[in-house]
Amino acid sequence: MPYCRECGAKLVYDRETKTYTCSGCGLTYTFQDLVVESHRAFEERLRENEKKRRREEYLEWWLSKKQ
Numbered sequence: 002m003p004y005c006r007e008c009g010a011k012l013v014y015d016r017e018t019k020t021y022t023c024s025g026c027g028l029t030y031t032f033q034d035l036v037v038e039s040h041r042a043f044e045e046r047l048r049e050n051e052k053k054r055r056r057e058e059y060l061e062w063w064l065s066k067k068q
């Protein structure tokens with residue numbers, strides 16, 4: 002079940018218009034919007050993981066230097 006990117010409420014599928022409508026704020030999304038959105042969220046998560054890994058590596062290096 003997809004969720005609204007603005008308010009986090011559930012999206013309701015409308016078969017007639019083939020769009021998703023937010024039950025919270027009333028925003029409408031097309032299927033394409035949701036695909037693009039989930040792809041972007043996935044890439045953001047990858048970037049976050051990469052940043053976190055670099056920080057950990059740096060911390061390890063820094064700690065090993067101190068000993």
Ligand SMILES: [Zn+2]
Nearest residue numbers: 005008023026
């Ligand atoms: Zn909403």
